[in-house]
Amino acid sequence: MPTALHNAALEPALTTGEDPRSFAQVLHAVYDAAMAGEQLPARPRSVIGQSWERAVDAGVDPDIGGPGDPISAADLDERRSTSGLAGLLGDLTNGLDAVVRDSPNILVVADADGHVLWRAGSSAVRRRADHLGFVEGASWAENAVGTNAIGTALASGRAVQVFSAEHFVRTHHAWTCTGAPIHDPRTGGLLGAVDVSGPAATIHPATIALVDSVARLAQARLQLDHRDRLDMLRAVAAPILARASRPSLAVDEYGWVAAADRMTPTRRIVLPDDVTPSRMRIADLGLCDVEPLPGGWLVRPTETTPHRGTTVTIGDGPDGRAVVTVRTSDGEWTHRATPRHRDLLVQLAASPIGCSAAELSSALFGDPTRTVTVRAEMSRLRKALGGLLATGPYRFAPGVDVRVE
Structure with a gap:
């Protein structure tokens, strides 16, 4: 019976004190057996095994797999501006400067689809990354390049460290990478991922905790910014609600409640995807009159019991x-x-x-x-x-x- 290679919620690829060379040899044996359909000498970590299965299902070729042509410069600029990540670059680069500065590591920020939006690192490491197609505009989603820290962090929704032959594509085996997803606290959806990659020999068990912490701090920054915007909306809405002739809510574009008057307290309502200034039915509230506010909407239910009948x-x-x-x-x-x-x-x-x-x-x-x-x-x-x-x-x-x- 093959033994398992680690199993934990936030797990480094390599445990403290473990020899990277010896472990890489084990991983290569596991990888070769898996690709050949033979009995495995050990089981890969569950996050890696599941990723390999997704890569196989997506038709990624482990021998010649690699990113396709990068998206155009115009598309890259559009993705950067709409990703919601541009304002976090300072937090991400400052938080991970210690593992990138004066080192052979590269820092990468990707969007929710796995496209590389920004890179930072020495010219030497960027040249090495270029040879792998690890360039701005390239897709590093699992269905493009198989198991890697960016695509696998996005697919699994958790921080991931991928070492040597844990990568699905053979040409990536000389690398180690550590990535963590960044979620939007306003919607719970994925914004993208932050990743630190470099030569396999540079692997360190503590890197995954650092990258995960930096991603979470970036999310906390977004949450603070969101609270500030709700405070601004609350200030704008207060005099309007005070003059309202019937129960009303002031909500932001995501449905988060900034202020309420004569309404049951609630943190958030579900707005329709196509919300416009009109009379429309809103979940939990029934038929409502919706009017624009700076930074959100004024919502006034027309029914005291929205689900009557x-x-x-x-x-x-x-x-x-x-x-x-x-x-x-x-x-x-x-x-x-x-x-x-x-x-x-x-x-x-x-x-x-x-x-x-x-x-x-x-x-x-x-x-x-x-x-x-x-x-x-x-x-x-x-x-x-x-x-x-x-x-x-x-x-x-x-x-x-x-x-x-």
Whole structure:
């Protein structure tokens, strides 16, 4: 039975005290066996094994794989300006200066699609990177070049260190790279990744913690900037809300609430993708009048009970999955629910005043401590059913008529 090569949440490719040359030899043996379809002498780390599988599925050639032609200069400029990363370059370069300055390492910032937007490092290391196609505008997504710290960090959503033969393409085996994803705190989506790459012999177990910390600090910077913009929107909206004749919200372009008047406190609402100044239906709020504000929107519900007249029927489908039928004044739609989601909905239907996560855990599992599972399942249900489900406690929204068949 092959032994596993490490397994941890934030794991360096090489553990402290491990000999890089010896470990590289093991990795080469594992890689050669994997590419030949033979029995592995050891298992690659799970993040690497899963990445290899994705690379195979994408049709990446391990012998000749490499990035295609870089995008044009105009496209590169456009990606730089719209990536949301330009304002973070100072934080990223300053935070990682110690591992790039006067070293054979190169610092790379890529967008959410894996395209290299910026590079920093000595002219010598940049020339070596050029030979691999590791240039500005090139795609280093997994489906372009297989396993590497940029593409694999983006695909896995976690910081990754890739050493020597852990790379899917053979020509990359002389390198080690460490990358971490950068998320947008306003949306939770990926903005891109930051990466430090260099000769395999320069690998250090602490690099992954440093790169991950710098990425998280960049995200914290974005969050602080977002709070400042919400404060500005709140200042603009305050006199408008004070004069409003009915309940109102001031929200930014992502739906984060800056201020509210005569409304149930909430942190964020789900705005339609095509929000415009008009009367439109908004999840959780029903029909609303939407008007522009500097940096956001003024949202004024037209209904005191937005879901009045909405009927939800929970029935059994032919394949064991539940059928949830929703009828509103706008029409009818259905959702196929798993047995566990059906049990949650039935429990909420029987509890008009709502249930806590612990109460739902007790009802479903006979154990009040499995609240993490309950919250995760309720989060999925709320994404599927939108404003029909409320929180604090979990319950059907006011005005919803629930029937269990």
